[in-house]
Amino acid sequence: MFEENKARTPELDNEQVNLQELLFRYLVHWPWFVISVIACVILAWTYLHIATPVYNISATVLIKDEEKGGGKSMSSELERMGLDGFMSSSKNIDNEIEVLRSKSLAREVVNLLNLYVTYKDEDAFPEKELYRTSPVQVSLTPQEAEQLPHPMEIGMTLRSDGSMDVRITVGEKEYQKRFDQLPAVFPTDEGTVAFFANKDTLAVSSSATENKERCIKAFIHRPLSVAKNYTKAFSIAPTSKTTSVAVLTLKNSDTQRGKDFINKLLEVYNINTNNDKNEVAQKTAEFIDERISIISKELGSTEQDLEDFKRSAGITDLSSEAQIALTGNAEYEKKRVENQTQINLVMDLQRYMKGNEYEVLPNNIGLQDAASAGAIDRYNQLLVERKRLLRTSTESNPTIINLDTSIRAMRTNVQATLDATLKGLQITKDDLAREASRYFRRINDAPTQERQFVSIARQQEIKAGLYLMLLQKREENAITLAATANNAKTIDEALADEIPVSPKGMMIYLVSLILGIGIPVGIIYLISLTKFKIEGHADVEKLTSLPVIGDIPLANDKQGSIAVFENQNNLMSETFRNVRTNLQFMLEQGKKVILITSTVSGEGKSFVSSNLAISLSLLGKKVVIVGLDIRKPGLNKVFNIPKKDRGITQYLTNPDIDLLSLVQPSDINKHLFILPGGAVPPNPTELLARNGLDRAIETLKENFDYVILDTAPIGMVTDTQLIGRVADLSVYVCRADYTRKAEFTLINELSENQKLPKLCIAINGLDLNRRKYGYYYGYGKYGKYYGYGKRYGYGYGYGETRETTKEIVKNNRE
Structure with missing residues (x-):
């Protein structure tokens, strides 16, 4: 039935039990969490009142x-x-x-x-x-x-x-x-x-x-x-x-x-953007002012010459014949003046370009050629953009390099355009000169003074026209400077939010709450990582897949090594009833030899074997407990047997002795008998390896219902492995807060190699006063079906009070 219940255990229940165990492991330390949360919240409050809000x-x-x-x-x-491949917008x-x-x-x-x-x-x-x-x-x-x-x-x-x-x-x-x-x-x-x-x-x-x-x-x-x-x-x-x-x-x-x-x-x-925009206009203004200064001087000189010539020659009017020629000639002379003005402007721009590689060119100065004016405008825009980008980058920037390439290409284009314009103006100049020569021949016959007058008047007219044009362009450029608008227009003025972006109060308190919970969790987890000894049922289940037949609490030293008595329903008696019942389910029909061992001395194997034997005898079964720890016999002390020289070692040494004569009755129960270890032999391992042990166990099986073998610690000597050949079931005793977790490597190895028959585990020495044990003991793979625990209403035992349970506080010894 025990194996059937084991098979029916659902995985979901195991997961729920593990979750409960994990939760309870932390909840038992709830004062830590309260103190940590309060401290973290206080620190958060202090930080929020000290930190400068942003x-x-x-x-x-x-x-x-x-x-x-x-x-x-x-x-x-x-x-x-x-040229769109050289740069983007x-x-x-x-x-x-x-x-x-x-x-x-x-x-x-x-x-x-x-x-x-x-x-x-x-x-x-x-x-x-x-x-x-x-x-x-x-x-x-x-x-x-x-x-x-x-x-x-x-x-x-x-x-x-x-x-x-x-x-x-x-x-x-x-x-x-x-x-x-x-x-x-x-x-x-x-x-x-x-x-x-x-x-x-x-x-x-x-x-x-x-x-x-x-x-x-x-x-x-x-x-x-x-x-x-x-x-x-x-x-x-x-x-x-x-x-x-x-x-x-x-x-x-x-x-x-x-x-x-x-x-x-x-x-x-x-301000910086407007300065960039006005750079072309400022350069243009400087160019126009320079030209006006020069033309003004030339115009003043020409007018003075005309005045002096008229005064000295007494000229007041021209003849009608010469007037007709002069009228036709004046028309072409006007065109020649305009043509010469354009030639001068183009030549000035060419000279300006030679010494100013990355300076903007004057624009809007009266250049009539639309292609040249457009090329200069685009060239100036590239230079302005280059200066703008150099504020935030260096000349080695790929964008600047690409832009320089575009500027050089545009500069070449401007020079070519100006050259073509100049050639066109020169051709126009030659054509105008030929036409003007026709009229000039007609007035050759005019008096010399009249020719001189016409020449001086023509120069004065050219200078006056150029001067007026420059004055007009200066005004237009001044209007351009005054009409510059800001590049960035404010839609919404700078405003500050009422709530600071940091520190955020709710976020800080949430983080403090998480830290208040996380710090104790981390500490408890780190402490659990440093524990190298088992604490209870849950640790054993994680270390091995072997069945756990029972969780035995600490025994009171006042009770001595015997903790199970007839007609008593205390906690210890109920615990061993649980162990006894589990063992009966595990033993097959006709099997009756139970071996009890542990890893090292002090884990309570003699305590468990003695009380288990008493519990079995209370069923009315004839039980014998054999002290096979012949290196360090301990049953004499447990059952107060005075003669230490009589025991199973005498039989193993001399098989002709009557084995049953060495068996002693117990004063605890009439169905319980003890076969102590006897005198310590010089060759214990050899004695246990002989056939005498097999014959002794067969004799005991014929005369008793159960044979309990109290053996030596298997982690210290090999005696127990030799004894395992005569046993039907093996109980491995571990002790809470005493047995090392690393020792379960040996236990698993014994099970895998089948060195001990039907191996199971009993956990001894659980301190029920520690709250983390109080809820979980008896909840293991098997104990939760048959164990003693609060989950199934056993309380503190049949008729036992909380006070009697609290008396079980000290470690039991062999």
Whole structure:
């Protein structure tokens, strides 16, 4: 029946039992969990009150993007020219985003807002950061701050009389000085530090602290390192792929400082972008001013010559014949003037290009050739984009290299276009000269003075026309400069969230709760890993697949080695009834020899064998217990047998002796008999290996219902393995908190090699006062069906009280 119940054990029940065991193993230490959770929650609360909150500051801007804004992009122009493979779109939102989050732009903002200097109020707990509210402002130029080898720490102690003690520390260097009043200057090797009083804040601070001193600490860092930190906390993302609207987000511990940074960043970005846009117009203005200055001098000189000629020659009008020729000639002369003007402009542009490789070319200066003007415009756009990209990258950047290639190709194209334009103008000039020569021959007959007058007048007309044109272009260029619009338009101003992004209170408390539970779990788990001795039924089940016939609690020393008595229903009696019942199910019909052994001495094998024999005798069965631990006999002490020289060793030495005459009755029960070990022989192993042992066991089987063999520890000597040949069933005794887990390697080996017949395990010495045992004993593979435990209502035994159970507290010994 025992084997049948074993086969019916469902795997689900085993899993449930393991889960209950695991849960209960931790729940018995519930005070640890309570203390740990409370401590972690207190630490979390303390951290939340000490930690500086970080807020999310964001703004929304519209970045003018030629592609997404619908304007004509440079990429389309390059594609039309066949140069689209050299570069992608020169102006799009991605490029502008990279410029906005560049370190150079952030450093410029840090320098303008003096963000590389931070202040803390040491009088507050925790220390409070002061932004714009420090009673003293510290100043160090950005250039000097950039050269600091270490952050500069400035300790300031303000007194009510207006004096201030200053201590400056830079690495291992330290400077100290006292100032009677502010402002003050403190020269150091790292730079000159200036101190200014923040009158509004200082007045409020003085009235609040009265005569108390106030301690302020300032820190000066390298602007570039501060800018890098801001770029790490700064992010820009477009709202969608189809718009040029972007959201700028900054995480900062001070909301006002975060707002100032974003606003100043957009302001500086717009200024730099407008400067880039106006570069072409500024170069054009410089070119026009230079030409106007030259033409003005030439025009003044020509007009003076004309005036002097008329006064000296007395010329007031031309003859009608010459007037007709002059009228026709004037028309062509006008065209020649315009042609010469264009030639001069082209030649000036060619000379300008030779000495300015990466400088923009003047545009909108009156050049009539549309191809040349368009080529110059596209060339200037490439140069502006190159300068913009160089702010955030180097000349070795692949994008810059590709852009340089495009610029060189465009420069060659511009030069070729200007050359072609100049050739066309030269051809036009020759044609106009031929036509003008026809009229010139007609007026050859005119007086010399009249010819001279016409020549001077023509020069004056040419200079005057060119001067007027330049004045017109200068005004147009001035209008272009004045009409430049910002590249980034603010849609939503910088605003800070009301709830900080870190630390998050709920998350911190959740983590503290998890840690409060996890720390005890981890400690208990680590402690369990360091335990190398079995603690109970669950450990044995993990180490071996052999059946466990019973869990035997610790015996009270007052009871002695005998713990089972007739007509008593205490805990120990019920336990051995459980063991007895399990053994009866395991023994086959007609089998009656039970071998009991252990690994080492002290595990309670004699205690188990003696009480098991008593329990079997209470059934009315005739039982004999044989002391086969002949190296160290122990049954004499258990059953108070005075004669130690009479025992089974006498029979093994001399098989002619009557074996039954050595068997002694027990005063515990009339059905119980004892065959002690007797005198210790000099050759115990040889005696047990002889046939005498086989004949002795056969004799005992014929005269008794059960034969209990109390053998030597199998882990120390080989005697028990020799005795195993005469046994029908073997009980291996293990002791809680005594038997090492490593010793189960030997137990499993004995079972696999069948060195002991029908091996099973009895767990001895369980301390029921330890709560982790109180619920699980008797829940093993077999014990949960037949064992003694709370699960099946046995309570503390039939008629036993809790107090009597608590008396079982000491280890039983052999």
